[in-house]
Amino acid sequence: MKRWIQVLAWVLLLSAGALAHLVSLGTVNPAVEPDLARLPAKIGTLELGEVYDVDPVDLGALPPTAFVFQQLLAENGSEGRMYLAYFERGLRWSGYPHPVDICYRSLGFEDLDARVLWTQAGARLSVHDFDREGEQVRVLHWQQRPSLVPGTEDAGALLGRLRTVDGLRQDVASIYFEFPLAGAPSDAELASAAAALIPALESLWASS
Structure with a gap:
């Protein structure tokens, strides 16, 4: 026995x-790869403008499956950019996609300030102010997984996700907005834009 x-x-x-x-x-x-060409033209008060050409070779040893670099235009006239990188499979041991502060520090930026913003739906967003030899930028960042509110990776949220059709999906997106620190949109505007983009991305990669 x-x-x-x-x-x-x-x-x-x-x-x-x-x-x-x-x-x-x-x-x-x-995984379900989102069609990033179908992102909305406006998110909150921010408008999406020109799409920048970027060679995937410039995105590191493990480039994303799909990505878009795109101009962001604020109501106050400030011009920034959005980077949305989609990974078919988040690589746990390599750390991909990296937290945004690691990426900026690798480019020579120093962290001036860091804080957390929340959307009304409960998404957790990180805001960093960076400086590199006088070049100062404000960056809003979050990582998003299907059927999971960003930043809610606690046990309850993960168990709830298991009850959805996307419960075991491994794909992940990393999104950041970058603006010059002088004239950057307010925290409320940044959070509002993220709150609009999160469900838009969710609709593009939803399982049938």
Whole structure:
């Protein structure tokens, strides 16, 4: 009897390991790549303008599956940019996609200030003010996963996600808005723009 219990325990352990591996590869719950050309022309008070040409080679050793660099225009006339990078599979051990502060520090920026903003729907957004030899920028950033409010990766939220059709999906998007610090939109405007973009992206990568 003891022998059968040991065999059963090994079978369950190996089965769990195999399932976890398939989940991490995106086999169990396939990714859905969003059509970034269908993003709305306006998010909150910010308008999306020109799309910039960027060579994927310039995006590091592990470039995103899809991405867009696009001009952002604020109501006060300030001009910034949005970067939205979609990864078919978030790579846990490499850290991809990186938190935005790591990316900016690697480019020689120093962190002047950091704080958290929240949308009315409960999404958690990070705001950083950076400086590099007098060049000062304000950056709003968040990472987004299907059927999960950004920044709510607690146990309750993750268990709730498991009850959805996207419960085991591994794809992730990393989004940031960057503006010159002088004349940057207010925190309320930035949060409003993020609140509009989050459901728009959700609709573009929703499973059928």
